[in-house]
Amino acid sequence: MSYIHFDKTLMTNLEEALPKEILRSNRSGAYSCSTIVDCNTRKYHGLLVVPIPELGDENYVLLSSLDETVVQHGAEFNLGLHKYQGNNFSPNGHKYIREFNCDQVPTTIYRVGGVVLKKEKVFQHYENRIIIRYTLLDAHSETTLKLRPFLAFRCVREYTHENTRVNRDYQEVSNGIKTCMYDGYPELYMQLNKKNDFVFQPDWYRGVEYPKELERGYAFNEDLYVPGYFELKIKKGESVVFSAGLSEIKTTQLKQIADFEAKIRTPRDNFYHCLVNSAHQFYYHVDGENYILAGYPWFKCRARDMLIALPGLTLVNEEVEQFEMCMKTVEKGIREFMAGEPLSVKIHEIEHPDILLWAVWCIQQYGKIVSLQKCVEKYGLLAKDIMMYLSTSSHPNLKVRENGLVYAQGKSKAVTWMNSTANGRPIVPRSGYIVEFNALWYNALKFSEEICQMVGRKEEEAHFAAMAVKAEQAFKDVFLNQYGYLFDYVDEKDQEQDWSVRPNMIFAVALDYSPLSLPEKKTVFDICTKELLTPKGLRSLSPKSGGYNPMYVGPQVQRDYAYHQGTAWPWLAGFYMEACLRLYKKSRVSFVERVLVGFEEEMFSHCVGTIPELFDGNPPYHARGAISFAMNVAEILRVVKLIEKYDI
Structure with a gap:
C-alpha cells in the first residue's frame, strides 16, 4: 500500500x-x-x-x-x-x-x-x-x-x-x-x-x-x-x-x-522522502536569482527563514549546487546591505540585526557537511567581511559593547524571529542583549577563529580569539541566572531582565561553539525539556511564565497575541534535538527518534507530506498558520540526517 x-x-x-x-x-x-x-x-x-x-x-x-x-x-x-x-x-x-x-x-x-x-x-x-x-x-x-x-x-x-x-x-x-x-x-x-x-x-x-x-x-x-x-x-x-x-x-x-x-518527482513513499519532496517546493527561481520561500500559501522570501532553512533543504539532501546558487543571491543582498546600497534581490528583512549572524551559521553548516576547505574557498571572504562589519559596530542596529556582547534595540520595532506586533509595536519587545543573538555571535567568533587558524592568519586568529574569550565571560555574567536557565534578554538601559522561560536559550546549547560549560548546558537543556518540549516542537513560552497563551485561534489580533506566547514551533525542536545529541550522543538516539515520531504523524494530516508553521502549545496540539513552513521542514530534515551519525 x-x-x-x-x-x-x-x-x-x-x-x-x-x-x-x-x-x-x-x-x-x-x-x-x-x-x-x-x-x-x-x-x-x-x-x-x-x-x-x-x-x-x-x-x-x-x-x-x-x-x-x-x-x-x-x-x-x-x-x-x-x-x-x-x-x-x-x-x-x-x-x-x-x-x-x-x-x-x-x-x-x-x-x-x-x-x-x-x-x-x-x-x-x-x-x-x-x-x-x-x-x-x-x-x-x-x-x-x-x-x-x-x-x-x-x-x-x-x-x-x-x-x-x-x-x-x-x-x-x-x-x-x-x-x-x-x-x-x-x-x-x-x-x-x-x-x-x-x-x-x-x-x-x-x-x-x-x-x-x-x-x-x-x-x-x-x-x-x-x-x-x-x-x-x-x-x-x-x-x-x-x-x-x-x-x-x-x-x-x-x-x-x-x-x-x-x-522526476521525489516519491513520497516514506517520512524522509516526504520531507525531501516538500523541501523542493520552497525553491524559488526568478529573474536569474535563487531563493527559498518562507512558507505556503502566503509567505515571501525572508532573510532569516532562508538562512536557517537553507542547509536542511539542500545540503543534507546532497543538493550542494542548489545551496550555492541560493547563497550567491544571499551574498549579493548582504553585500548591498553592508554597502548601504538599494537591494537588487527580493529578500525581505535583511536589515534585521541577527541576519548576518545566521549567514555565518549557514556558511558554517556548509563547512561541516561539504568540507571546511571548500567552505573557506567559496565563503571565507564573505564570512570575514561580515565579521569585520559586525565587530566594528557598522550595523545600524547591532553594536558590540565594551563587555564583548552584541546589543540591539527592539522596543519600538520587532527585530527577532518573535516578530508579532499590535498597533505597530512588538508584542514581545525583546531588546538589549538578546540571548540567541549573543549565542550566535560567540559561535561566529569561534568559527572565524577556526577559519583563520586553518589558513594561517595568525593576527586575525588572535583577534577573534580574544573577542571570544571576552564574550564568553560576559555571556555568563549577563544571561545565566541562579535558577540555571538563561534570561531571554537583558536591557541595561531600562535595567530589565526578562525572566520568561523561552526557547531562545537552546541555541547556546545547540550551536557548535557555546560560551557555557557542560553542566550549565545540561541545566539549560533540562529546563527546556521540562517546560517547553511538546510532541510538535518547543513552546515559545513556558506555561509557568506570565502571559502564557498557547491557543493560536480567533481573529487576527487575538492570534497575534498568542503567536509567540506559548505556541509550539517545530524548527526549534530541530535545534533542541541537535543539542540533545551534542550533549548525550548515542545514549539519546532513541529519545530523539521518539520526538521525530510526532512529526511523522504530520505527513498524513493538515497539508499532507509536509509540516505546518506552528501548533497550539497545549494538547491536542492543533496545527495552525501556514500549511507548509520552510524552517520546520529543513530542521526536521537536518535532524533526520544528523541522527544517522549516532545511530550505528
Missing part, C-alpha cells in the same frame, strides 16, 4: 477529509493547492495560483477549480465539491471517491457505477501550468467527460463577486480556449490533448464559502465565474490530459510532459 493513502471511508467523511490539504509548486512562485477532496476551504486555494508582478507583489488565483462530470446513458455524475451557505455542500462529488494516494503525484480514484476514473495532478516545473491527467480505468459503455472551469482572476487576499465588468469573450486555440476576465491580467489558456467541444455557457456560481477564512476571522465567501465546459469522449484505457497555463502549448506534447513531470 502507498505511504500516503486514504481510503473511501475517510474520503467520503468530510469532517476528516476537509482538514487535509495538498500542495504543489513549480519553483517559480506559482502553486496549486486545495483539499484532498478538491473542495477549496481557503481564499488561497486554487488549481492555478501565480505571481503577476505587473499587478503587485502577491499571488493571484486564476483557475480556482475544475469540476469533472462523467456522463453515461445520458445520466450526469458531477465529481466536483464546493461549500455553500448553511453548511451545504454541492455537488457532493466526494461520495464517488474510492481512494486517494500521493506517492508520486496526487492521485484520486473515482467510481461511478461501472466507471472507474483516475485523476492525477502535476505542476510543471518553472512553468505556470497545472496539468491534470484523466485515465478511464474501467467502463462498460460509452463515456463522456465534461470539464467545467471555475475562474476567479483575483489576488489571494481578496475575493471576486458577480459583476458586469467581467470580460466574457474567449478565443479558440488548439484543442481549447484562451480567456481573460479583467484588463491587466494575463490570458488563461485551457487546452486538452485531444479534440473536444467547448460549450459556451457563462454563469456565476454564487456564495462559495471558505471555512478556514471564517475560522480565522476574515470574510469567507465569493462568487466564481464559469464560462462554460469542455466535452469529449473517453474510452476505456484512454488517458486525457488537461492543461491550464499562461501560454499556449502544443497539445501533442501534453502526455509527454505529464509523464516527465511525474517521473
Whole structure:
C-alpha cells in the first residue's frame, strides 16, 4: 500500500477529509493547492495560483477549480465539491471517491457505477501550468467527460463577486480556449490533448464559502465565474490530459510532459522522502536569482527563514549546487546591505540585526557537511567581511559593547524571529542583549577563529580569539541566572531582565561553539525539556511564565497575541534535538527518534507530506498558520540526517 493513502471511508467523511490539504509548486512562485477532496476551504486555494508582478507583489488565483462530470446513458455524475451557505455542500462529488494516494503525484480514484476514473495532478516545473491527467480505468459503455472551469482572476487576499465588468469573450486555440476576465491580467489558456467541444455557457456560481477564512476571522465567501465546459469522449484505457497555463502549448506534447513531470518527482513513499519532496517546493527561481520561500500559501522570501532553512533543504539532501546558487543571491543582498546600497534581490528583512549572524551559521553548516576547505574557498571572504562589519559596530542596529556582547534595540520595532506586533509595536519587545543573538555571535567568533587558524592568519586568529574569550565571560555574567536557565534578554538601559522561560536559550546549547560549560548546558537543556518540549516542537513560552497563551485561534489580533506566547514551533525542536545529541550522543538516539515520531504523524494530516508553521502549545496540539513552513521542514530534515551519525 502507498505511504500516503486514504481510503473511501475517510474520503467520503468530510469532517476528516476537509482538514487535509495538498500542495504543489513549480519553483517559480506559482502553486496549486486545495483539499484532498478538491473542495477549496481557503481564499488561497486554487488549481492555478501565480505571481503577476505587473499587478503587485502577491499571488493571484486564476483557475480556482475544475469540476469533472462523467456522463453515461445520458445520466450526469458531477465529481466536483464546493461549500455553500448553511453548511451545504454541492455537488457532493466526494461520495464517488474510492481512494486517494500521493506517492508520486496526487492521485484520486473515482467510481461511478461501472466507471472507474483516475485523476492525477502535476505542476510543471518553472512553468505556470497545472496539468491534470484523466485515465478511464474501467467502463462498460460509452463515456463522456465534461470539464467545467471555475475562474476567479483575483489576488489571494481578496475575493471576486458577480459583476458586469467581467470580460466574457474567449478565443479558440488548439484543442481549447484562451480567456481573460479583467484588463491587466494575463490570458488563461485551457487546452486538452485531444479534440473536444467547448460549450459556451457563462454563469456565476454564487456564495462559495471558505471555512478556514471564517475560522480565522476574515470574510469567507465569493462568487466564481464559469464560462462554460469542455466535452469529449473517453474510452476505456484512454488517458486525457488537461492543461491550464499562461501560454499556449502544443497539445501533442501534453502526455509527454505529464509523464516527465511525474517521473522526476521525489516519491513520497516514506517520512524522509516526504520531507525531501516538500523541501523542493520552497525553491524559488526568478529573474536569474535563487531563493527559498518562507512558507505556503502566503509567505515571501525572508532573510532569516532562508538562512536557517537553507542547509536542511539542500545540503543534507546532497543538493550542494542548489545551496550555492541560493547563497550567491544571499551574498549579493548582504553585500548591498553592508554597502548601504538599494537591494537588487527580493529578500525581505535583511536589515534585521541577527541576519548576518545566521549567514555565518549557514556558511558554517556548509563547512561541516561539504568540507571546511571548500567552505573557506567559496565563503571565507564573505564570512570575514561580515565579521569585520559586525565587530566594528557598522550595523545600524547591532553594536558590540565594551563587555564583548552584541546589543540591539527592539522596543519600538520587532527585530527577532518573535516578530508579532499590535498597533505597530512588538508584542514581545525583546531588546538589549538578546540571548540567541549573543549565542550566535560567540559561535561566529569561534568559527572565524577556526577559519583563520586553518589558513594561517595568525593576527586575525588572535583577534577573534580574544573577542571570544571576552564574550564568553560576559555571556555568563549577563544571561545565566541562579535558577540555571538563561534570561531571554537583558536591557541595561531600562535595567530589565526578562525572566520568561523561552526557547531562545537552546541555541547556546545547540550551536557548535557555546560560551557555557557542560553542566550549565545540561541545566539549560533540562529546563527546556521540562517546560517547553511538546510532541510538535518547543513552546515559545513556558506555561509557568506570565502571559502564557498557547491557543493560536480567533481573529487576527487575538492570534497575534498568542503567536509567540506559548505556541509550539517545530524548527526549534530541530535545534533542541541537535543539542540533545551534542550533549548525550548515542545514549539519546532513541529519545530523539521518539520526538521525530510526532512529526511523522504530520505527513498524513493538515497539508499532507509536509509540516505546518506552528501548533497550539497545549494538547491536542492543533496545527495552525501556514500549511507548509520552510524552517520546520529543513530542521526536521537536518535532524533526520544528523541522527544517522549516532545511530550505528
